[in-house]
Every structure is written in structure tokens, then in C-alpha cells.
Amino acid sequence: MDPLHSAPKAAEPVVVFEDVALRHGGGPDILHDVRFSLAAGSFHFLTGPSGSGKSSLLGLICLGHLPSHGQVRVLGTETSSASRAARAAIRRRIGIVFQDFRLFEHLDVVDNVALPLRIAGKDPKTHRKDILDLLGWVGLGAHLDAHPSALSGGQRQRLAIARAVVARPPLLVADEPTGNVEAPLALRLLYLFEAMHRMGTTVLVATHDTRLASRFAHPVLRLEAGRVLPPDAAGQARP
Numbered sequence: 001m002d003p004l005h006s007a008p009k010a011a012e013p014v015v016v017f018e019d020v021a022l023r024h025g026g027g028p029d030i031l032h033d034v035r036f037s038l039a040a041g042s043f044h045f046l047t048g049p050s051g052s053g054k055s056s057l058l059g060l061i062c063l064g065h066l067p068s069h070g071q072v073r074v075l076g077t078e079t080s081s082a083s084r085a086a087r088a089a090i091r092r093r094i095g096i097v098f099q100d101f102r103l104f105e106h107l108d109v110v111d112n113v114a115l116p117l118r119i120a121g122k123d124p125k126t127h128r129k130d131i132l133d134l135l136g137w138v139g140l141g142a143h144l145d146a147h148p149s150a151l152s153g154g155q156r157q158r159l160a161i162a163r164a165v166v167a168r169p170p171l172l173v174a175d176e177p178t179g180n181v182e183a184p185l186a187l188r189l190l191y192l193f194e195a196m197h198r199m200g201t202t203v204l205v206a207t208h209d210t211r212l213a214s215r216f217a218h219p220v221l222r223l224e225a226g227r228v229l230p231p232d233a234a235g236q237a238r239p
């Protein structure tokens with residue numbers, strides 16, 4: 001089978017962690033015995049205190065890290081045994097909001113958002129209205145020509161979110177996507193993720209803001225002492 005085109009079967013979860021451990025370098029395991037799956041089209045929050053490993057876990061999904069033990073399957077492919085080309089192909093199908101944004105400083109706001117479309121082989125000119133609508137929604141309509149360095153922290157975060165969703169990826173992973181914005185705007189940004197979810201995108205949002213997560217009826221995965229507690233153990237209703 002061509003690894004570049006190994007699509008998940010209809011019933012297969014989009015993300016599967018089986019007995020996963022992760023350590024950074026020669027340090028201790030910061031994640032261990034992690035087992036969970038994200039069904040296609042589901043929306044989960046991932047919570048846990050600072051340093052509990054939320055970003056590290058997201059890094060395993062986005063192929064920034066490989067597990068030191070166990071298996072991670074993303075979009076139908078086991079990440080550790082995948083070729084470099086297969087990993088790149090998976091990564092292109094994930095919309096990622098990094099905690100530190102990772103914007104392209106040499107590109108203006110519109111071109112930052114257009115980049116995932118270019119990578120997907122689409123002509124950003126034909127999607128210009130979508131791009132402008134999206135930038136309007138995240139409140140950057142007056143900053144189209146600005147470069148990221150001219151934006152505030154909250155504006156940079158909103159740009160990172162627009163870039164992550166513009167190509168309508170099947171999987172959206174967001175790391176503290178509302179950490180730099182006021183509460184009303186945080187809700188508005190989460191509604192954008194809700195809209196993606198309604199269109200069929202599988203969504204995982206890491207946040208330490210349990211109050212914000214509790215405003216949505218989505219299951220919460222909780223990281224505690226290196227393990228992921230399933231939604232029921234965290235006292236959350238199943239979807």
C-alpha cells in the first residue's frame with residue numbers, strides 16, 4: 001500500500017495512543033501508560049497543570065516527537081514506523097496551533113494564512129474571500145498587510161488559529177489557543193473550532209483553563225502524573 005495514501009478506515013479513530021511513554025532526551029518519562037483514542041469527528045479538551053505534558057502529548061500527535069514506548073497512530077498511520085515522506089504527508093493533514101505560534105515572520109498576515117493552502121496545492125487567489133472572512137472573524141481584518149512582528153501577542157495567537165483552520169484539515173490540534181486573549185474573545189475563537197467540528201473535523205484543544213472547557217459539552221482528557229485520565233474518571237459526561 002502506498003503510505004502516502006493510507007487513509008483511515010471509516011470506523012478507525014483518527015488518533016490512537018496504545019501504552020505510550022515519552023521522555024525528552026535522557027530524562028525521566030514525562031508521559032507513561034497513555035491510552036486513549038479520538039473518534040473521527042469528535043471534540044476533546046486536554047487539561048492538566050503547567051508542566052503536566054500537554055504540549056508534549058500534542059507533539060506526539062503532530063509528529064514533533066516519537067514515543068519512547070508504545071504506539072501512536074494518527075490518521076491511519078503508525079508514526080514510529082512511518083517513512084519520512086509519510087510523516088510529512090500526515091503532518092500536512094493536521095491543522096496545528098502551536099503554543100508559541102511559529103508564525104512566518106517574513107510573510108504578512110494574509111500570506112501566513114495562505115501558506116497551508118499553497119502547501120495543499122490550492123491557489124490562494126481563488127480562496128481570497130475565505131481568507132479575508134476568516135481574518136475578519138478572528139479580528140484581524142484591519143491588519144492584513146502587517147507582519148507578525150507588528151502584532152500583539154493576542155493578535156499573533158489569532159493569526160496562528162486562522163492559519164491552522166484555513167485549509168479545513170481533518171484533524172485540528174490547538175495548544176493553549178486562547179492563552180493570550182480575554183474571555184469573550186476566547187469563547188469566540190472556540191466557536192470557530194466548534195464550526196470546524198460541525199464540518200467533520202476531529203478537534204483536540206489543550207488548555208489549563210478548565211472553566212473555559214466546562215462551558216462546552218465536550219469530553220475532557222485530563223493529564224495527571226504523566227497519565228491521561230479518561231473522560232469518565234475526570235467527571236465529564238461522554239459526548
Ligand SMILES: Nc1ncnc2c1ncn2[C@@H]1O[C@H](COP(=O)(O)OP(=O)(O)OP(=O)(O)O)[C@@H](O)[C@H]1O
Pocket residue numbers: 024025027030048049050051052053054055056057099208
Ligand atoms: N524539549 C524538551 N526537553 C526536555 N524537557 C522537556 C522538553 N519539552 C518539555 N519538557 C519537560 O516536559 C514536561 C512537560 O512539559 P510540557 O511543555 O509538555 O507541559 P505542558 O502541560 O504543556 O505545560 P504548560 O501548561 O506550561 O504549557 C516538563 O517537565 C518540561 O520541562
Ligand SMILES: [Mg+2]
Pocket residue numbers: 054055056099175
Ligand atoms: Mg504546553
